[in-house]
Amino acid sequence: MKIKVKNLGALKQAEFTLGDLTIICGCNNTGKTYATYALFGFLSTWRRMFAIQIKTDKIKQLLADGVIRLDIQEYIKQSEQIVKTGCQAYTQELPKIFAASAQRFKTTDFQVSLDIQNISLAFQFSREITSGEASLFSITKSEKSTEWEIIQQLKGAQCFIAYCQQIGKKYWGQKNFLDTYVYRFVTIRNINIYKKPTREKITDDHDSPERMLKISSPHYLQFNRLI
Template sequence: MKIKVKNLGTLEQAEFILGDLTIICGCNNTGKTYATYALFGFLFTWSKLFLIKIDDKKIEELLSDGVIRLDLQEYVNQVDHIVTQGCIAYTQELPKIFAASTERFRESKFQVELDSQNIVLSKRFKSEIGSGEVSFFSITKSEESTELVVTLLVEKEKVKIPVKIIERIITDALKEIIFDPLFPRPFIASSERTGAAIFRKDLNFDRNRLIEEISQAGQNIDRIELLLKDYGDYALPIKTNVDFIRQLESIVKKSSFIADKYPDVLADFADIIGGEYAVTRNDELYYQPKGRRIKLSMDESSSAVRSLLDIGFYLRHEAQLGDLLIIDEPELNLHPENQRRVARLFARLVNLGIKVFMTTHSDYIIKELNTLIMLNHEKPHLKRIAKQEGYRQEELISTENIKVYIAEVADIKLEGKKRKTKCQTLTAADIDPEFGIEARSFDTTIETMNRIQEAIVWGQD
């Protein structure tokens, strides 16, 4: 999946391909967060924005004959058009995604390109729609078939569902079959996560705003207006992140595939934070350091413990195969050693089937990923080094799984122009199987520091 953006924040024109591990590096205020938030917003909302039209005659046939068969290939042939129109609709939603003025995104463009020629329809699907104990419809598809079968399970005279609702139910099934395998389910850990961990019970945006409105309005309250009003105070990724933290009491009742099948991953994470998180029945969140009989609240815990809170609960309770874990600056508040360990954790997740997307300023994370790339070869001395240094095969990663981009000013040919122009963009970094990622965003700073220090030590006359 390729994402193209134009006039998005500081990014004048840029594109990037979503890999199993995708990294955006670069200086501050170069567009990394804009690209990240735009990607998350699209993956979070695409299903609401994609429009699939069902022929009215098919609905009439369903209500008269009790069954219809839809050729899925007919809808696959429309994928490019559906995605294009969906992206146009999403671009218009960018002000809401970023909780910013419409004017800021007036010239923006967000576009997704898919390999629509290689869409696989092997997914099995089965769903029944009804009310209470009564089922009205069944929608099924076998693994081998390219047909979607919709069956009316009650007499048509008893069906009171509006035609528009019936069409919506069928299109939702089509979206799940065709697009779900193409668009990963996103989970985001925004850079505001440390504060959210401390103030999670206070960060009920809707309640706080409602209280504020009521206190200001006094007796002159239009209740309907209050309920329908869209405040848009916070960007969607931040809202989603805060909502996750606020719902931990219900989230802990679930178990992820990682907790069920790969408990060693959770053990590695516990080693990184030096303990474990827990939520009581009274919705009290605390951290228990390993080997100590104390329980610390979040404001008593270290900033590193707070920074990794949502990732920890995601891994234990929410993670699903095929997810996209998005982390804005995973190095926040982490010691260099833990930055290295987080890089190894992410590589392990990629190998387990979770995609990872991150922005980073951390040279330690990039260098550790380079080590994992360089060790991933069938050479005796590399296997010896991996064993000596405690690296496991399941942590090593291939360059084929990684996409790295540098947010920087570069010469590119703008859309509709013949000559190249210097502008803020994303430049694909070189990744070599033998030497790893060329992250010149960091290299320039490190080389400058080394030059200055060499001059200090050796520059005396």
């Protein structure tokens, strides 16, 4: 994780990367305290500053059915913008972090840069909002959800195709064997909750197991139109 700050106390512009152990050193009055306080404040409050936008149709489904399923991969794609917006909100909180006037941070900029290509997801997660003994809202991610298992199966199929491709090239002498093969990942599941039939269309977006096409109304499918 890389931290970038501008116009923060004695720091006109600074950039540093956090590791397992990060040491900030320097002469007196060079901004070490400002940098560490700002970082500590961010690590203490980021959960409150960061927010994701859930689509209106998902909210309507939650209100109607009482439960929805969110695709985490969709929000990983938005992680850069989510972090940027969260940092902007945190910058506005710096006067509270330092117990100082807002004027001192009028031109301050605090940004965090993540390597979004190497984001690893927690295997499981659970959080609940309650009132007394009643549960009002909960969000969970199981360690081995059905979707996780499907993705692993699709990855296995993908590896099998790659294996066959190498066999064809090395042992059959076919240099272009399966080079034009196009991956299209589709899952079909039956949901007991009544839903209106929807049309599904294969696009190039479904070329990896994580971005599989999910069909939740499996009636009247014509497979020659899917592939």
